[in-house]
Amino acid sequence: MNLKEYIASGIIESYVMGLASESERAEFEQMCAQHPELVAERRKFEESLETYASEQAARPPREVKAKILKAIITMESSTKPRSIGLLRFVAAAAVILLLGMVVLYYQINQQNKDLTSANKELTDRATQDEGAIDKIKIEEKSVGNAIVVNMVGTKIAPKSSANVYWDSTNSSVYLVVKNMPQLPSDKQYQLWALIDNKQKNLGVFDATDKNIILKMDSTKKAQAFAITIEKKGGNPTPTLDSLTSIGKTQLTQ
Amino acid sequence: MGIPNTYTEQELVAALKGRNNQAFAFLYDNYSGALYSIIRQIITDNDELAGDVLQEVFINIWRKIESYDQTKGRLFTWMLNIARNASIDTLRSKSYQNAQKNQELPENVYRGASNQTTQQNVDNIGLKKVLEKLKPEHRVLVELAYFKGFTHEEIAEMMTIPLGTVKTRIRNALLQLREYLK
Numbered sequence: 098m099n100l101k102e103y104i105a106s107g108i109i110e111s112y113v114m115g116l117a118s119e120s121e122r123a124e125f126e127q128m129c130a131q132h133p134e135l136v137a138e139r140r141k142f143e144e145s146l147e148t149y150a151s152e153q154a155a156r157p158p159r160e161v162k163a164k165i166l167k168a169i170i171t172m173e174s175s176t177k178p179r180s181i182g183l184l185r186f187v188a189a190a191a192v193i194l195l196l197g198m199v200v201l202y203y204q205i206n207q208q209n210k211d212l213t214s215a216n217k218e219l220t221d222r223a224t225q226d227e228g229a230i231d232k233i234k235i236e237e238k239s240v241g242n243a244i245v246v247n248m249v250g251t252k253i254a255p256k257s258s259a260n261v262y263w264d265s266t267n268s269s270v271y272l273v274v275k276n277m278p279q280l281p282s283d284k285q286y287q288l289w290a291l292i293d294n295k296q297k298n299l300g301v302f303d304a305t306d307k308n309i310i311l312k313m314d315s316t317k318k319a320q321a322f323a324i325t326i327e328k329k330g331g332n333p334t335p336t337l338d339s340l341t342s343i344g345k346t347q348l349t350q
Numbered sequence: 351m352g353i354p355n356t357y358t359e360q361e362l363v364a365a366l367k368g369r370n371n372q373a374f375a376f377l378y379d380n381y382s383g384a385l386y387s388i389i390r391q392i393i394t395d396n397d398e399l400a401g402d403v404l405q406e407v408f409i410n411i412w413r414k415i416e417s418y419d420q421t422k423g424r425l426f427t428w429m430l431n432i433a434r435n436a437s438i439d440t441l442r443s444k445s446y447q448n449a450q451k452n453q454e455l456p457e458n459v460y461r462g463a464s465n466q467t468t469q470q471n472v473d474n475i476g477l478k479k480v481l482e483k484l485k486p487e488h489r490v491l492v493e494l495a496y497f498k499g500f501t502h503e504e505i506a507e508m509m510t511i512p513l514g515t516v517k518t519r520i521r522n523a524l525l526q527l528r529e530y531l532k
Binding site for chain 2: 105106107108110111113114115116118126129130139140142143144145146147148149150151153154155156157158160161162164165166168169170172173
């Protein structure tokens with residue numbers, strides 16, 4: 098069937114008046130997309146149908162218009178996209194707010210737990226420290242008659258400082274590290290007592306913590322104390338090149 | 351022509367899709383008469399019901415305007431089909447048919463269409479007036495298909511004529527109708 102025959106077949110009128118079958122409609126719409134001529138013919142029939150229908154118009158009941166306008170205003174106000182949008186926005190905001198509060202609650206709760214455990218840790222540490230202080234006090238008492246030897250830094254470690262508490266009555270030696278530079282892991286400090294130009298080993302120590310009291314080996318005699326840097330574990334005799342600190346006892350002065 | 355100078359069809363459709371109440375009032379003022387006429391040609395015996403259908407039709411137009419596709423036809427054609435479908439749905443509804451309990455609808459339709467004297471005043475309005483110019487065997491088929499909403503298959507069965515014949519006769523009737531409308 099060519100286009101002219103198609104146009105003259107009555108399909109246009111069937112389609113426009115809603116009498117064409119589903120497949121006829123689909124075919125007609127496809128044909129219209131390809132043939133502007135067919136669209137023009139369809140339009141002509143639509144216009145004459147519209148003109149005729151308008152000429153034959155009947156007056157509807159008066160109240161219908163008001164009812165319709167009222168109905169669409171009601172529909173509009175109840176389904177206005179903006180009000181739906183606002184409602185959705187408020188709902189979404191409420192959900193987000195709620196989630197935010199839940200997250201916040203857990204965070205605060207967690208922080209609270211963290212703080213509680215940190216607090217406990219600090220309390221424990223404070224208790225330990227108090228214990229340590231008490232112990233120091235006791236030891237201080239025990240070194241009540243001790244001689245305090247202020248160890249001063251040598252040229253190779255001018256900032257190093259430490260005190261030796263030496264109780265000549267019971268030979269105890271305590272070392273308080275004030276500020277000794279950190280050493281490589283294969284080195285240690287070694288404390289010596291100088292007795293009649295000989296060096297007596299009083300033990301090795303690290304300088305990892307400041308202001309700690311170390312109990313060193315005892316000595317009955319000492320004209321001076323010296324600290325050297327030695328290999329880990331110490332040496333039987335000091336390496337005098339690495340002498341960092343030295344302090345003379347008042348006894349020899 | 352239905353569309354006066356205040357709106358082109360294009361502008362009217364755009365305004366309606368934009369939910370413009372004034373455009374909708376304009377639409378009602380300009381098309382309600384033609385649509386009410388087609389409704390009354392289908393619901394022939396109850397003007398109050400026809401008024402209710404008109405209301406339903408305009409509300410549907412308002413609600414469905416987004417789905418109106420200009421490439422498939424003019425706005426009036428789209429509205430006319432909404433009005434026709436709503437009227438036929440009402441005609442076929444249980445409540446309407448219960449009100450017509452004397453006879454089954456197809457019988458009623460057939461007699462109504464073939465016996466013009468009973469509904470003279472209604473048949474003298476709108477498209478039905480044009481239908482009168484058609485040959486009776488054509489007129490009946492258009493009446494059944496267009497104003498009663500029967501499918502071609504239903505009509506073929508009802509009238510005991512082949513489906514192809516129903517189709518051809520309706521097409522020919524519509525072509526004649528077109529000539530009368532010019």
